[in-house]
Amino acid sequence: MTAVPDPVELTRTLLRFDTVNPRSPERPCALHLAGLLERGGFAVTLHEFAPGRTSLVARTGSGSRPPICFAGHIDTVPLGAAPWSRDPFGGEIEGGRLYGRGSSDMKSGVAAFVCAVLEVACLSPGADLTLVVVAGEETGCEGSAHLARTAGALGPAGALVVGEPTGNAPLVGHKGALWLRARTRGVTAHGSMPERGVNAIYKAARAVARLEAYHFEVPPDPLLGSPTLNVGTIAGGLNVNSVPDEAVIGIDVRTIPAQRNEAVRADLGRLLGSEVELSTIVDVESLRTDAGHAWVKEVFDLAAARLGERSEPRAAPYFTDASLLTPAFGNVPTVILGPGELPLAHQTDEYCLVRRIEEAAGLYGELARRWCGA
């Protein structure tokens, strides 16, 4: 039997692995966690969607009932252009704050649930527990998509906790994302004789104008509000004195539970017509769990007891791995609950409150014990 690591110390260890996506592959960080979990008695499988891009699934238990699953990602966004006042990979603690890229989003969450389940598994052998730790979340849930389509990789689960940053207040859903590339084509010609060409930028401009005027025909969601659409990029043309033969725009749609991404894409295809070729960059569905589900209510009760205040069911604007994992587990009840602070995710000088990490580990441990009747 190995000693259970401290969640704050494990967060610091994970922060010292540079896992900036896609520059620095996750494999060394994933192998560190795999070793810890294997020594704690978990059966661990590794899965790579590309070389070095390692996710892991860790399981323990009697198999007598579907396990509770804790999930999170170990990749981070880049550091950004602004200089940091702390070492982003140093794991420095000052004034109750643990600094580093990924401290809030979401190595603290991963460390907290790894420590929590190691302790529960140690004290209650036979407890049915699954952990899913993925690579490649920040670029569109590549790791969890790979697990979801790999037969047998995930196994069963009866409930899912995703440790993304919520300040330990549970959330019951989030928006989906549909990122599209829209390409227009033309015929190049000398800029002094544009009548001999077909201008791809004019086609793209017409597409942008239609997108700006577009309204979704769906009532707002009570928790998530309305879907949104933003044209985020535009590129086209090689030089000022040629008729451009290609232009590309990037479209970011955030969807709500009343919509299916596939149908939204079809609607936009009809809107833009035949002069635009659409291709999908990221396609992750929204998530909504019934806040009245008995287990979800229990999560809210436990969180309220630990936090000293009860939060109303809320949902997040960002997407998570639950978009892929929840359907793969058969649409199990799912909460987003983690120690990070959402406003600090992706920021310069990102930090996580040390007390939140300890609080999350306690909460995850209690959820695991109750699920397993331990």
Ligand SMILES: [Zn+2]
């Ligand atoms: Zn995240």
